[in-house]
Amino acid sequence: MALTSMAAWWSLHRDGDDERLRDPDESQADRMARYRKHIAAAHGVDEAAAGGALNHVLERMGKGMGRPEDYGFSSSAHSNRSYRQHTREKLWTPDRWNDRPEAEVSLHQPLHATQHYIRPEGVAHNLFHPGSRPAEWNEGDPDYAPHRDEDLWHENDEDSGVTDDHLRMFGRTRFLQRRNRLEVVDGHHRVAADMLLGKRTTPGVVVHERDL
Known part of the structure; x- marks a missing residue:
């Protein structure tokens, strides 16, 4: 997934700022203040918590994928291939x-990731647009509404085998209780956003390994 080809929302380089999304005359300080208020309102947290989470993501934007441990997870795995x-x-x-x-x-x-990476764009999406599916383009951009995309990557698609039941499953964070460990199966970026915001809980579905 890609950010806009124009100046990215997180960039200090304002040349070519996309005027369709943002006012190029808006100062960087005013823009960041607006983003903090956006996150605070979206999650019901104070602006200090919102600012801390925003700064954490800003430091990592444009630098590729990061380690789950950098976002609050206790450990991470290369993949869930450790499962049979x-x-x-x-x-x-x-x-x-x-x-x-x-x-x-x-x-x-302790929460354990079953993937080895976290994308800052994915965390930004969940900070700015909680509860919505990520856009194919401009993922994580606070000024780009995800529903603008007509063709999201996980739309119902019979050819790919993605059904309405799959979409419902993908829309909830899933946890597996396994060997005295609580592991995130899906929804790592939602959990990362909530941990950065200092929330006490996050909504999800928990299944015990013995019940699979």
């Missing part, structure tokens, strides 16, 4: 998740 094949298949089967209730999962406990 039949377990991996069940983890991505909607029937295993969609009938289970969503609960508030404490962030004041």
Whole structure:
């Protein structure tokens, strides 16, 4: 996923700023203040927490993927390939998740990532646009509404095997309780955003390995 080809929202270089999204005459200080207010209102947190999360992401924008540990996770794995094949298949089967209730999962406990990377654009998206699916273009841009994209990467698509049940599953953060560890199966960027904001809990669905 790519950011705009014009000046990125996080860049200090204002030449070529996309006037369709932002006022090029807006000062950098005013812009960052506006972004802090945006995050605070979207998440119901104070502006200090919003500013801390924003600064954390700004320091990493344009530098590629980062380690989950840098966003608050206790550990990370190269992939969920540490699961046996039949377990991996069940983890991505909607029937295993969609009938289970969503609960508030404490962030004041060790959380383990089942992927080895976090994309700052993905975290920015969840800071600015919580609850919405990411856009194919301009991901994470606070001034770009994700619903502008007609063709999102995970739209219902019979050819790719993505059904409405899959979309419902993808829309919720999924956790696996495994060997006394709580592991994030999907929704790492949502969890990372909530941890950066200092939230006490994050909504998600928890399944115990024995129930797969």
